[in-house]
Amino acid sequence: MSSKAESYIFKKVISIGTVCELTGLSERQIRYYEKRKLIFPERSERGNRKYSFSDVEALMEIANKIEEGMQTSELRKELNMKQSSSYDHAVKETMIRGQLNAYFNKRQ
Structure with a gap:
């Protein structure tokens, strides 16, 4: 994978609302996973959470494992x-x- 593609995947530019749309998770669930230190968004100057495509994939994996019964x-x-x-x-x-x-x- 090229460095451009890697930087694209890991660049934290996606808002929590868009992450909700992509994953089907609620903002509350995503914030809970952050509180439990499973996901690490960056904060914008205004304090808004920003996620990467890598974070979206991680959230999908987290949601699937929790659905399977994992704590x-x-x-x-x-x-x-x-x-x-x-x-x-x-x-x-x-x-x-x-x-x-x-x-x-x-x-x-």
């Missing part, structure tokens, strides 16, 4: 594990790059 606390644990896993992967990748750079620089 928000379980979803939060799952989210923490995903974030931790992504962080661990990034750290390992950085360490490997550093080791490779050191090895190849040493050989020159």
